Amino acid sequence: MRQEKNEAGGNGAAGADEASAGSAQDARLRRSSVFLVDEALGFLFPAALRAAADVGVADHLGNGPATPAELAAVTGTHAQSLHRVLRLLATRGVVAEDEDGRFTLTDAGQALRSDVPYSARTAVQMLTDRTMWRPAGELSRCLTDGTTAFDAIFGMPFFEHFAQDERTAAVFHVGMAAMSDPENAPIAAVCELPGTGTVVDVGGGHGGLLAEVLRRNPGLEGVLYDRAHVLAGHRLDADKELAGRWSLAEGDFFTAVPPGDAYLLKRITHDWDDDACATILGHCRRALRPGGRVLVLDAVVPRGNGPHQSKALDLMMMASLTGRERTETDFAQLFSAAGLRLSRILPTPTVLSVVEAVAA
Structure with a gap:
């Protein structure tokens, strides 16, 4: 009987442990x-951020706290709907609502204004544009087909679509400039360039980075190299102190690049697959003067499970373009294919690094 009791007790304990x-x-x-x-549900935050950017509500909050009704009156929006958008943005610290129902723009939200230096408003609109948003929503297509989702949605590759759609092209180039402006000075401070000679900004957009580089390196001359419709919006002539030290060169970096002592490629290689990048970098290698260097300014994907913006950008590239963000090993292999050698990687205060290459 005692044995049976113990067995029963044991089974009871086991049952309790299992439960x-x-x-x-x-x-x-x-x-x-x-x-x-x-x-x-996280996708609704960038949707709210875009809605606020589209109606310009932050510009009106620059004057001080306001109620949704007051903001709706000056933005031509529906007060209750605007309140709901602002309420979500407040959960992430973009705005703050007080006890009287008035909203204030926080320090973190200041760059949503269009009237401040380093405004991120157009960058937000670019990153949440339908050309980015819709392919991201069909990311599973990339997993099953191994290709970008963009072509199937819009009927042509990313940059071909831009060439045919002036609205999208304007959103992209203006947004990219806004995204780049806060990065340019700290990146230029890290770039180590020759004291004299010519630096070529390949696919340099409106010239924000080149201007910062020339300011910091008075012995250099610069060439802004891009497509004609992009160069039309350049801002190099805004700084009179740079007069006579820069020139524009129209062309296609898949065909050739101008000769130079140093090349800058900011957010270029991540747009393209390895073969296309090898072509671009190969042109730089052939045009590079003796002792010169190629500086690729892109995110370098770190090891480990920690958060890093490059991992999110990588999925955007996968969804909309043919490129990707790369690791240090990826860059070394890419340079090798173009007759270059990875010499060093210099971190910057931004998400981008200076990935430097020299002739192999």
Whole structure:
């Protein structure tokens, strides 16, 4: 009888342990479910951020706190709907709502204004434009087909679409300039360039980076190299102190690049696959003067599970373009294919690094 009692007691303890383990597993799965649902709702924050950017609400908050009704009156929007958008933005610290229902633009939200230096408004509009948004929504297509989702949605590759759609092209180039402006000075400070000679900004857009480089290196002359429609919006003539030290060169970096002592390629290689990058870098290698260097300014994907903007940008590239963000090993292989050698990687205060190459 005693043995039976012990066995019964043992089975009871085992049953309790199993129930406890099952309860713990149940709790973990519940937490996981709640977490994943919350993460899936995360896409609504950039949607709200874009809506606020589109109607220019931040410009009016620059004058001080205001109620949704007051803001709706000056932005031509629906007060209750505007309040709901601002309420979500307040959860991420872009705005703050006080006890009287008035909203204030926080320090973190100041760059949503269009009337401040380093305004991010057009960058937000570019990053959430339909050309980025729609392909991201069909990312699973990239997994099953191994190709960008953009072509199937818009009927042509990314840059071909831009060439045919002036609205999209304007959104992209203006937005990219806004995204780049806060980065240019700290990146230029890290770039080590020759004291004299010519630096060529390949695919340099409106010239913001080149201007910063020339300011910091008075012995250099610069060439802004890009397509004609992009060069039309350049800003190099805005700084009179740079007069006579720069020139524009129209062309296609898949065909050739102007000769130079140093090349800058900011956010260029991540747009293209390895073969296309090898072509671009190969042109730089052939045009590079003796002792020169090629500076690729792109994000370098770090090892490990930690957050890094490059990992998000990489999925944007996968969805809309043929390129990708690369690791140090990827860059070394890319340079080798173009007759170059990775010499060093210099971190900057931004998400981008200076990935430097010399002739192999």
